[in-house]
Amino acid sequence: MSEIKKLVRENILNLKPYSSARDEYSGQAGIFLDANENSLGSTINENVNRYPDPYQRKVKDKISAIKGIPSENIFLGNGSDEVIDLLIRAFCYPGKDEIIIMPPTYGMYSVSAEINNVGIKEVFLTSEYDMDVDKVLASVTDKTKLIFICSPNNPTGNCLKNEDIKRVINTFNGLVILDEAYIDFSEKKSFLKSLLTYPNLVIMQTFSKAWGLAGIRLGMAFADKFIIDIMNKIKPPYNVNELTQKKAIEALNNLELKNRMVDILLKERELLEKQLTKFDFVEKVYPTDSNFILVKTLNANKIYDYLVNKSIIVRNRSNISLCLNCLRITVGTKEENKLLIEALENY
Ligand SMILES: Cc1ncc(COP(=O)(O)O)c(C=O)c1O
Incomplete structure (x- = not known):
């Protein structure tokens, strides 16, 4: 079994996911009498009587072209917040496992962990708001499944050092979640270019900041296909709605x-x-x-x-x-x- 596969909760590995109407038939043309939608149309001036593409293929193809990452390595969520929650649920046994966070940092890592009854180990940033890598690595136990790194970090604003981030990814046997929500505002390069050399790295980005789309709720995760498939398996079937998918494509055409x-x-x-x-x-x-x-x-x-x-x-x-x-x-x-x-x- 691969190292990453061993980290996934067993019930999730064994899960037979919900199969939606659009999973079972995803062709374009035809008379669709399979999903109990309203065949007459919508009550608003938008064509939203049909369920959306559960895998947001058109949006991912656009993102793929812009970011240079294959579509199969992209997951889209109802904001990055959904990605955080799904990763914790897929990898951490409630009441047993834990995550490491580096306060002061984005609040949802710990809130999501608490909701899922997952332990939180806090390794504070230094007074200069740098990562204390030695302390982070020394805090890892066999219960530690995920390490959240936020760079640029909220609320401090700074990027953490590349060599520190790399050391954690290279040394830690669990998953490293690198939150790059603010990367468009940084002179430092995203880690996306080296994503596929790290099987244990998940990079999160969002449409809520530079793209100006906080209201449509769309977050991205980039990772090894195995991790993307696990997230797809446990997400609600239609987690990204049709209007959001439409507007995201419009935005991506407006780079x-x-x-x-x-x-x-x-x-x-x-x-x-x-x-x-x-x-x-x-x-x-x-x-x-x-x-x-x-x-x-x-x-x-x-x-x-x-x-x-x-x-x-x-x-x-x-x-x-x-x-x-x-x-x-x-x-x-x-x-x-x-x-x-x-x-x-x-x-
Ligand atoms: C570091 C960081 N990550 C993620 C988010 C949430 O992103 P989303 O709107 O995609 O859920 C925020 C929002 O403020 C943030 O500061």
């Missing part, structure tokens, strides 16, 4: 617009970083590879409340470890950033 928006946001980010640095109540503007900036202030709670009062909402991260008095500020439009800076000038 240039995504790139232009990223360029604008990066210019705005640079300006915002410079402006934030000059305030005497700002202790540190952390370097960022994302579309947000973490800022250490003298009194985050007071500044947060002051901004809310001016109808400007930032994220107060002050009460999470290593982020005392920190605010996380998403880069807005030129006008929004100007209003933020003007408000802070009057603080």
Whole structure:
């Protein structure tokens, strides 16, 4: 049995998945009387009376062409959040196994683990927000199935070091989930190019950030075909709806617009970083590879409340470890950033 196969929960390996109408017949033409849909049409001005393609083939083909990754190595979920949940469920026995996360980091890894009654080992980032690789590797036990690495990391904004990420992938016998939700905003290259050299690597990306499609809920996972097949086996049959698939294809045909928006946001980010640095109540503007900036202030709670009062909402991260008095500020439009800076000038 391959090393990865041994990591999968036995009940999942043995599972006979639900077979949907579109699994059993996926041809295009014909009279479809097999899925109890409404044959007359939809009650809205969209053709959505039919169930969508359960494997989102057209969307994956487009993603494949853009990313240079074969379609069979791509999984699509109802946001990356669904991918996180499916991986935990496929690989971790509830009440027995555990995952490793590196706080401060994205909150859903631990929430998903808790929902599934899976243990969480926290190995904090260093004070410079780098990975403590030795500690991560020393924390691995035979119960550790997944290690989540977020790079660029939320809420700190920075990329973790490539050599640290590689060391974990090369040393750990379980699965490494590399969350690249913000990679479009980074000068560092994605790990996608070397994906297929690592059978234990899952890379997550999302349409929610650079693509500007948080509302349609579409997350991507890239991995060895064996892992993709396991996720397909346990996902709800129609986890990505028809409208989302349509809109994703529209977006993927508009790659240039995504790139232009990223360029604008990066210019705005640079300006915002410079402006934030000059305030005497700002202790540190952390370097960022994302579309947000973490800022250490003298009194985050007071500044947060002051901004809310001016109808400007930032994220107060002050009460999470290593982020005392920190605010996380998403880069807005030129006008929004100007209003933020003007408000802070009057603080
Ligand atoms: C690091 C990271 N991963 C994943 C997500 C969630 O992505 P999605 O909208 O695709 O569920 C977020 C959302 O903020 C995030 O910050």
